Amino acid sequence: MNKLALHKLSYGIYVLSTKVGDAPFGCIINTVFQITSEPAQITISCNKDNFTHDKIKEAGVFAISALAEDASPDLIATFGYKSGKDVDKFEKHPFQVGTELSLPIFQNDSVASFECRVVNELSVGTHTIFIGSVEECSVIKDDVKEMTYRYYHEIRKGLAPKNAPTYIEETPKEPKQRCSICGYIYDEDTPFEELDDNWVCPICGAKKELFTKI
């Protein structure tokens, strides 16, 4: 059994968001798909350790911002690497409000957005699958591609090859950590060891102990 096979599945990159009262919540996920066309329903999954997970259970609604290839790296870093328990993720990242459910949407960074009402859910171990009826959806940009996980991984986080004009010699730094499940590489300023024990892979939701030094 070679679990690297799991890296061969195709994903996008999305901001999953919700709102309880006036307070917005959100995190990065890669698992969104359309499940039925009539009525339009989409399926998402979210790690139960994510703060946003509990807030979606509470609110019964969620929004998806389908990120564009030119989405702000800082938006991904904030919503992927930080917990809403610790920081106000939305402070630095102004959002728009959806027209149907008034949920937070990142229009500048997205190719499309969806506002959904939870109609069903299924608990599957560490994650919950939510089924959402699409109450409103919009195409935001047609001239930029949607960001795929592969693109994010290879183009946005990857180093330029030595023979490329953009190559810059890196100064040695802390060894990076790679998620053994989805291949995501942690390469942020905060040393990996100092991350909270509840921190999970921003892409696939794997726990810290599933990361290995590279």
Added chain:
Amino acid sequence: MNKLALHKLSYGIYVLSTKVGDAPFGCIINTVFQITSEPAQITISCNKDNFTHDKIKEAGVFAISALAEDASPDLIATFGYKSGKDVDKFEKHPFQVGTELSLPIFQNDSVASFECRVVNELSVGTHTIFIGSVEECSVIKDDVKEMTYRYYHEIRKGLAPKNAPTYIEETPKEPKQRCSICGYIYDEDTPFEELDDNWVCPICGAKKELFTKI
């Protein structure tokens, strides 16, 4: 509400297969994601109109062949456009047998394969979500990318633009039909009108009446 937003979600292209007794069954799907890492479980969805759907319910197991960018167009056409009720899809397409559950796998056309046991399911209107525990998985090719739905749509089925060196003037033919849900374009030899009423979009499972002439 602009349902074209749903085309902005990212998908791969997969052969979903199973076996009842000695008889193999299979169809093309685009909805596969990893749901938990410990234990390794994946989620798929399948239209209830697909013959393969009922066979998975019966067998309790399924396999996924994650197609490569160089997968045979004929394999996709056969498993995407035809029903196992009408033709023996496997006759022309030799498969290998998985090492754990003896399920049909298309090694030559795939970057990875998975054999799964159904551990849970959720009925969602026209489709069923199956949760599978990964009993075995393999990386088949590392030198070819996994095929994404976008790639299939743009590169494999798309026409070259008029200013491209590869452009060839097309002879006029029957108007094509576009799936109003996922954007898939039907452009096969069999006239659209002659397709069985139970025929569904090979990519998203939408019914015939959701196609429009283009």
